[in-house]
Amino acid sequence: MPNAAEPVWRHADARPNAVALRAHGRVWTYADLRERAAAYAGALWAEGVRPGERLLLIAPTGPEFVVVSTAAHAVGAVLITLNTMATPSEVGYVLDDSGARLVVAWHQTAEAAGKAAGERGLPLLVLRPDAPVNAGEPLTGPVERRADDTALLLYTSGTTGRPKGVELTVANLAFTAEAFGRQLTLTPDDRFATALPLFHVFGQAVCLNGTLTAGASLSLLTPFEPNAMLRMVRDDRATVMAGVPTMWNAMLHADEDFDAADFPALRLAGSGGASLPGEVIREFQARFGCTILEGYGLTESTGAGSFNSPARGPRTGSVGPALPGTDIEIRDPAGELLPPGEVGEVYLAGPHIMKGYWNRPEATAADLPDGRLKTGDLGRLDEDGFLYIVDRLKDLVIRGGYNVYPREVEEILYGHPDIVEAAVIGVPHPHYGEEVAAVITLRPGAALTAEELRAWAKERLSAYKVPHLVRFVDALPKGSTGKILKRALDWDTLPD
Incomplete structure (x- = not known):
C-alpha cells in the first residue's frame, strides 16, 4: 500500500518545479517540499522514531506542518496532530493515552507542549520557520506500509467524555485523498486554497492529502480572516477553495470590496464540518459567482461520506450522495433500515471508516456495529440517494x-x-x-x-x-x- 508521503516523492520526481505550497508570500515547489521532508524524516529517525511509534505534532497551518506530517508518514510513524491552543493538561492527556515517544511543537506555541513533554521525560523538537534540522541523514524514500497500518491518530473533541483517539489507516487516508480528488476533478493545474486547520481531519485528510495526491498546489492561510482569505484566493488565482459555514458567512460580511470579477479562476468551493444555511449558499453565489458544494463526513470516517459533485450540481439542503465506494444507510433506534424519506440515524460504510478507537474496544464495538459507523447524526435519503442531515441526535x-x-x-x-x-x-x-x-x-x-x-x-x-x-x-x-x-x-x- 502506498505510504501517505509517496505522492510528494512522486511529484518531485516528475515535476520538481511545480508549486506544492503557497503561504504568506512564500512558495515551495514539490522539490523543496521533498527536500525538507526527507531531511526532517532523517532527523526523526535519528531521534529513534520507527514505524508504528506515535509522534505528536502541534503546529499551525503552514508549510512547516506539511513538512513534519510528510516526514512522519515517510518514516512510518503514527502521526498525532493537536490544536496549538491545547493546554499542558490536554497535551499531557494525549501523550499518556497514546504512548507517544516524541513531541514536535511550533516555536511560538511550544510552552504547553514543552511542559507536558518535560513532565514525562519525552524529547521535544522545536519547529521553526522552514523546518531546519541539525541531525540525521535525509531519508531516501518513504518506508513500505500495510493497508491496515495506523497512519493517523486524531483525538475527538470529547463532548461525550474524555477524548478518544481515532485510528485512521494508510488505506483510509489513500481512499479519502483519491475520492475527493476525483469528486472535485482535481488536476495538477488546480490551485486549492484553505484556511482550515491542518490538525483537523477536514484540513489534513481532505484538503492537504487530496491536493498533494493530485499534484496540485495548496495555498494556506492562518489564522482565518475573511478579507485575508479573499485576497489570497484572488492573488493566488485559486480554482478551488474549502471552508466551514462560519467562514463563508464571514466572507459574505467582509468589509473590503470584492465581487465575482476578482475571482475569474474560481470554479467551486467545498464546505463541511456543519450544516450550511441555504441563504448563505445563494448569497455567496450571487456575490462571488462561485457555487458552494456541501459534503459530509466525520473524523471516524476520515472526513469522507457524501459530497455534491460539480457534474450533478448541488441540491438545496443536501450534503450530496454517497461518495463512490461508500455506502449510506438510515436506521431507526432499533437498528432497522428505513426507507427513503424517513428520518433516522445515519450509518456509513466503506474504505474510509476508521480502524477503531485507540485502546477502547468497547467504544469501538458500540460505534462500529456490524462494521458500519454509527454516526449519531439524524438524516434522511431521498429517492435519488441524496443525503439530508437533519441534526445531531443529541441536539x-x-x-x-x-x-x-x-x-x-x-x-x-x-x-x-x-x-x-x-x-x-x-x-x-x-x-x-x-x-x-x-x-x-x-x-x-x-x-x-x-x-x-x-x-x-x-x-x-x-x-x-x-x-x-x-x-x-x-x-x-x-x-x-x-x-x-x-x-x-x-x-x-x-x-x-
Whole structure:
C-alpha cells in the first residue's frame, strides 16, 4: 500500500518545479517540499522514531506542518496532530493515552507542549520557520506500509467524555485523498486554497492529502480572516477553495470590496464540518459567482461520506450522495433500515471508516456495529440517494412531545436580513420538557427585539418550532475549525 508521503516523492520526481505550497508570500515547489521532508524524516529517525511509534505534532497551518506530517508518514510513524491552543493538561492527556515517544511543537506555541513533554521525560523538537534540522541523514524514500497500518491518530473533541483517539489507516487516508480528488476533478493545474486547520481531519485528510495526491498546489492561510482569505484566493488565482459555514458567512460580511470579477479562476468551493444555511449558499453565489458544494463526513470516517459533485450540481439542503465506494444507510433506534424519506440515524460504510478507537474496544464495538459507523447524526435519503442531515441526535429538542430539529429553525433564522449567526438549543421547561431557544448575533447597527423576531418566525415556522426564548450576543463560541459550539452555550449565564 502506498505510504501517505509517496505522492510528494512522486511529484518531485516528475515535476520538481511545480508549486506544492503557497503561504504568506512564500512558495515551495514539490522539490523543496521533498527536500525538507526527507531531511526532517532523517532527523526523526535519528531521534529513534520507527514505524508504528506515535509522534505528536502541534503546529499551525503552514508549510512547516506539511513538512513534519510528510516526514512522519515517510518514516512510518503514527502521526498525532493537536490544536496549538491545547493546554499542558490536554497535551499531557494525549501523550499518556497514546504512548507517544516524541513531541514536535511550533516555536511560538511550544510552552504547553514543552511542559507536558518535560513532565514525562519525552524529547521535544522545536519547529521553526522552514523546518531546519541539525541531525540525521535525509531519508531516501518513504518506508513500505500495510493497508491496515495506523497512519493517523486524531483525538475527538470529547463532548461525550474524555477524548478518544481515532485510528485512521494508510488505506483510509489513500481512499479519502483519491475520492475527493476525483469528486472535485482535481488536476495538477488546480490551485486549492484553505484556511482550515491542518490538525483537523477536514484540513489534513481532505484538503492537504487530496491536493498533494493530485499534484496540485495548496495555498494556506492562518489564522482565518475573511478579507485575508479573499485576497489570497484572488492573488493566488485559486480554482478551488474549502471552508466551514462560519467562514463563508464571514466572507459574505467582509468589509473590503470584492465581487465575482476578482475571482475569474474560481470554479467551486467545498464546505463541511456543519450544516450550511441555504441563504448563505445563494448569497455567496450571487456575490462571488462561485457555487458552494456541501459534503459530509466525520473524523471516524476520515472526513469522507457524501459530497455534491460539480457534474450533478448541488441540491438545496443536501450534503450530496454517497461518495463512490461508500455506502449510506438510515436506521431507526432499533437498528432497522428505513426507507427513503424517513428520518433516522445515519450509518456509513466503506474504505474510509476508521480502524477503531485507540485502546477502547468497547467504544469501538458500540460505534462500529456490524462494521458500519454509527454516526449519531439524524438524516434522511431521498429517492435519488441524496443525503439530508437533519441534526445531531443529541441536539434534538423535544417540546411537548414534538420533535424540533434546530438546524431547520436555524435555516429559517439565517434568512432574516439582520441576523449574522444563530444557534438553536433546548432549554429545560417545567411544562413542555424543553423550550426552543435561539442565541443570535446581529449585523452591526441592526436593532431587533425578541418580540419582533418571534413575530417574523411565526410566519415561516409551525408554532411549536418558533424560538420562544431569545438572547442576543456579540459573538457565538466557536471551535478551532470555526464550528459553532452549542455545548458552550449556558443559557443561565447568557445576557438578558
